Amino acid sequence: MTESVYIAMLRRCTSLTELASLRQLHCNILKTGLDSDLRSRISLMVSYRKCSEMDSALNFFNEVRHVQDVISWTAMISGYLQNGGREKAVNLFCLMNREGIRPNHFTYSAILTAHPIVSVFQVHAQVIRLNYEKAPAVGTALLDAYTKLRAAYEAKKVFEVIEVKDIVAWSAMVAAFAQVGDADGAAKVFVQMGKEGVRPNEFTFSSAINACASPSATNVLGKQFHSSSIKHGYSDSSCVSTSLVTMYAKRGNIESASEVFISRTDRDLVSWNSMISGYARHGYGEKAIEVFHEMLDKGLQMDNITFIGVITACAHAGLVEKGERYFEMMVEKASPTMEHYSCMVNLYSRAGMLDKALNVINGMPFAADATIWRILLAGCRNQLNLEMGKFAAKKLISLDPGDSAAYVLQSNMYAAAGKWEEKDGVRKMMDEKKVKKEAGYSWVEVNHRRYRFMAGDHSHPLSNSIYLKLEEICDRVKEAGYVADTSFVLHDVELQTKEVMLSQHSERLAIAFALLATPAGMCIQIAKNLRVCGDCHAFIKLISDIENREIVVRDTVRFHHFKDGVCSCGDYW
Ligand code: ZN
Ligand code: ZN
Numbered sequence: 001m002t003e004s005v006y007i008a009m010l011r012r013c014t015s016l017t018e019l020a021s022l023r024q025l026h027c028n029i030l031k032t033g034l035d036s037d038l039r040s041r042i043s044l045m046v047s048y049r050k051c052s053e054m055d056s057a058l059n060f061f062n063e064v065r066h067v068q069d070v071i072s073w074t075a076m077i078s079g080y081l082q083n084g085g086r087e088k089a090v091n092l093f094c095l096m097n098r099e100g101i102r103p104n105h106f107t108y109s110a111i112l113t114a115h116p117i118v119s120v121f122q123v124h125a126q127v128i129r130l131n132y133e134k135a136p137a138v139g140t141a142l143l144d145a146y147t148k149l150r151a152a153y154e155a156k157k158v159f160e161v162i163e164v165k166d167i168v169a170w171s172a173m174v175a176a177f178a179q180v181g182d183a184d185g186a187a188k189v190f191v192q193m194g195k196e197g198v199r200p201n202e203f204t205f206s207s208a209i210n211a212c213a214s215p216s217a218t219n220v221l222g223k224q225f226h227s228s229s230i231k232h233g234y235s236d237s238s239c240v241s242t243s244l245v246t247m248y249a250k251r252g253n254i255e256s257a258s259e260v261f262i263s264r265t266d267r268d269l270v271s272w273n274s275m276i277s278g279y280a281r282h283g284y285g286e287k288a289i290e291v292f293h294e295m296l297d298k299g300l301q302m303d304n305i306t307f308i309g310v311i312t313a314c315a316h317a318g319l320v321e322k323g324e325r326y327f328e329m330m331v332e333k334a335s336p337t338m339e340h341y342s343c344m345v346n347l348y349s350r351a352g353m354l355d356k357a358l359n360v361i362n363g364m365p366f367a368a369d370a371t372i373w374r375i376l377l378a379g380c381r382n383q384l385n386l387e388m389g390k391f392a393a394k395k396l397i398s399l400d401p402g403d404s405a406a407y408v409l410q411s412n413m414y415a416a417a418g419k420w421e422e423k424d425g426v427r428k429m430m431d432e433k434k435v436k437k438e439a440g441y442s443w444v445e446v447n448h449r450r451y452r453f454m455a456g457d458h459s460h461p462l463s464n465s466i467y468l469k470l471e472e473i474c475d476r477v478k479e480a481g482y483v484a485d486t487s488f489v490l491h492d493v494e495l496q497t498k499e500v501m502l503s504q505h506s507e508r509l510a511i512a513f514a515l516l517a518t519p520a521g522m523c524i525q526i527a528k529n530l531r532v533c534g535d536c537h538a539f540i541k542l543i544s545d546i547e548n549r550e551i552v553v554r555d556t557v558r559f560h561h562f563k564d565g566v567c568s569c570g571d572y573w
Helices: 003-011 016-032 038-050 054-067 070-082 086-098 105-114 120-129 136-148 152-161 167-179 183-195 202-211 219-231 238-251 254-263 269-281 285-297 304-317 320-333 338-350 354-363 370-383 386-399 404-416 420-432 463-479 495-503 506-517 534-546
Strands: 441-446 449-454 524-528 551-554 559-563
Touching (some): 038 054, 120 136, 136 152, 152 167, 202 219, 219 238, 269 285, 338 354, 370 386, 386 404
Antiparallel strands (some): 551 559
């Protein structure tokens, strides 16, 4: 056969399925001695690349690269990127620069996906130098890379420079804000996009809705994007409905999440997981388990997140045996991660089975992390197991010396057990190590605006009325039998001062404000950056009863639905 025939046959080898015929052809070419021919080598290089055999392709590429142009270099780089060879792709990119081949916009948009191996800042500097930053493909690739770095500000700067912004660039900008949880930023880009006459697509909606899952977003914004997606005919798209389910579940609107979820026939794994963890966080353990069993019955694929969700549901609902069963089920499929072990420690700790929790830790194939020791310490605090608590705190402090929870929980524990000397010791240690407790904030939404309160906050214009209202409720809950649990105050001050400090915790100020500013009977939604303390929990239960209001508090661990004097967590949190 002649060289041209071989080349024509090589051209037909364009995918992995033809790799065997390609190797056969390669052998034949070797036998005929045509392999030393430049055209044959180039054809072999291209075919190996198309068949995803990158290392073989690279061998030929190195022999012929003196005659290769930017297109061929870029194809090699992209080939490695698509086949999991990011480091080799970056090496080729550097070699290309050293050999004086000028990258083009395709090269840049490809190599930027190799972050973090390639430095986004360095590539960006080069892009600016060669004047490619206005090219939509390069700009969008830079934007994506900055998004992955959670650098929304850099992303915005890149976005503004892009000359012709297509829908991909607009969507990427919305996604950049979603990534950092800046719903207002995402909404602004969305509005701007409409003004410039660009129609959003399902990815724009999906990103915008994802942004609304952030605790700093108002409830109404997520709903607006939902109805807007219906108007644009995208509510049926699977990425939009997945975002809706996740957003509603994270925001505490589990009913809307479930409505969207039920309306879908093509639910993906993310939606299923969102429903399970959503129900788990709300304390609807049985419902989470129901969804999990529906997945089992349907024989659907599950991942780590599914199991973390269902075991967490069992932990919050005190269903120890079920949690154990699901853990065993998971171990059959995959080896458990740190997160799974921490779920089990949580399951046992919450149920007061501290010895079992410690057994899990001792039986783990790797050393427990700070989160696991923190969970065990919290369990010891609730059970007043001082000895194990001290041990857990020591481990926690050795792993994370600045963790205020280690000291706070220990101090609570000693105070609740009446061990004042030990409690003082913890406080002294905290002072010596200069550990600061993270400032607690609460947010409440009134008339589509969010208001932030910190403990003892006087910055609100209605501050005087808020404190008066708080005093009034305080008197009423005391009549209903409330006694402040001052063990939640760390500072060494007079008892009366402790009571005052507790009474000014941020969530109480937020609730007092909401009671003043919203009509009777309306549900109050609070978000918190820390865990709600035990004293506030008892206090809010009583307010929900005497004010006849449903109060939902979303803290870092879960949702608490307070109604008629009880909480959905069943005091399990
Ligand atoms: Zn509190
Ligand atoms: Zn609760």
